[in-house]
Amino acid sequence: MAAASEPLGQLDWNFSQVFGERTPGEEVQDADIISAVEFDKTGEHLATGDRGGRVVLFERIHPSKAALDAMRARGGPSIPPVEYRYLTEFQSHEPEFDYLKSLEIEEKINTLRWCHQGANGARFLVSTNDKTIKLWKVFEKQMQHVSDFNLDASVKAAHRASLGGGSPDGDDYSHHNPLMGPKTPPPPGAPTRPALNGSPASGLGSPVSSAGGSFSGRLRLPSVHSTDVVFSARCRRLYGNQHAYHINSLSVNSDCETFISADDLRINLWHLESSGSSFNIVDIKPNNMEDLTEVITSAEFHPNQCNLFAYSSSKGAIRLADMRASALCNNHAKIFDEQEPPGTRSFFCEIIASISDVKFSRDGRYILARDYLTVKLWDINMDSKPVAQFKVHEHLRSKLCDLYESDSIFDKFQCCLSDDGSHLATGSYGNTFRTFDTHAGGADTLEVTKTPQRLRTERVRAATGGSLSSSPSLVSGLMGRASGRSSPSPAFLQPAGPGSPDFQTKILHMAWHPQEHVLACAASNSLYIFNA
Secondary structure, three states: OOOOOOOOOOOOOEEEEEEOOOOOOOOOOHHHOEEEEEEOOOOOEEEEEEOOOEEEEEEEEOOOHHHHHHHHHOOOOOOOOOEEEEEEEEEOOOOEEEOOOOEEEOOOOOEEEEEEEOHHHOEEEEEEOOOOEEEEEEEEEEEEEEEOOOOOHHHHHHHHHHOOOOOOOOOOOOOOEOOOEOOOOOOOOOOOOOOEOOEOOOHHHOOOEOOEOOOOOOOOOOEEEEEEEEEEEEEEEEEOOOOOOOOOEEEEOOOOOEEEEEOOOEEEEEEOOEEEEEEEEEEOOOOOHHHOOOOEEEEEEOOOOOOEEEEEEOOOOEEEEEOOOOOOOOOOOEEEOOOOOOOOOOOOHHHHHOOOEEEEOOOOOEEEEEOOOEEEEEEOOEOOOOOEEEEOOHHHHHHHHHHHHOOHHHOOOOEEEOOOOOEEEEEOOOOEEEEEEOOOOEEEEEEOOOOOOHHHHHHHHHHOOOOOOOOHHHHHHHOOEOOOOOOOOOHHHOOOOOOOHHHOOOOOEEEEOOOOOEEEEEEOOEEEEEEO
């Protein structure tokens, strides 16, 4: 893992931007809750999916040098805020019904992934609900308008009348045909168009001008004018009918040609250009379903080697598979699993050991895995034990029974690594997320609000008797250590019990910018962006 570019310690996170900010007391519709967040490989684009089946895209805005100089002159932050602008949105999935199984398939976006960049700046991404995967192309579309027809006002009026747009001799100019352009009232004193055989002429077949029975004047070549530029989305492929169980993961290969999709019992390999068939590369379904002991919870391709992928299970194990060894990768190349010490197992051990998310580091050397209470960092060259373990919800270990009754114990939190692997982040309860220093072990808790450092400030103030002019060593100790050697946090920083509002405001989905210290966090229907 590369060394951090700054001294090891806590990153100074600052609020940068929010989309969809809620007012106090505002009721949030279930369809608007964000269910997926993902940066593309460059970080210039950001995508979110929600429970209503919509995908919303954002694009990075880079301020000019003059704007940065003006901001610094006003005494602004030394690190300029990172800003994105709304690009477009589209309806990716609709609710469906499986009549054979009498099963309703909701439109919620379970996950989405960016693919390669196409010609003319077009972007591709794949999104999925429980059953159907779709490949979308997002591109710029220039609206065009045709003008300068060789038609005078009377001929236009006659054609509109034939299309049901009103009387050619009347003054109803409220309707128009897109091809003919908008109606233009005749100038004052202009002669009226004579009728043919006592009835109005019909359309282009009777090009009668106001001066006589034939068109007279200078011929013009119709021209096309470009108007506004809009972003459009088009579904290019639909990959369906290959998963019998709910899809939980998508991962695009480094070859930019294939991707994998995982459900509870199987992992399929797809080619982006072929939607008719897929290859089953992992199948853990037993002959007798009563013998089922674990399910697949997440899957991820290696970032550099297109033949390697990792998948996790509900038992807390991570398996690294090599597609060169066998067509069916049930026999893994390596397994990363830390067993519970004898005598410590309980009813909840298997539930809290279930891995909800797996991520490779950017260089592919490390695997980051999140279970309910901890985040573990594994070296792919050492499968005996994790190289680091970070405690996220250790204070909840004594409340597992209450968490089970409220179903909070089944919450699935995502995790993410920085581009250099020096820091990681994962969601938590109370509208907060945790960050850890993978080198020094420092930990921090930040709020997903416009004042993310509020908890840190209150913690320092409580420890220094109201004064914030404490020494750096004291502040560093107050931030906590992942090893658990530091003193516990003050009571007001500990989440409340299950069923309280703090357990309803949880941060499940987040993503780290692939090149900078920028985090995108989904809080209900709002998207917050922080930078350090």
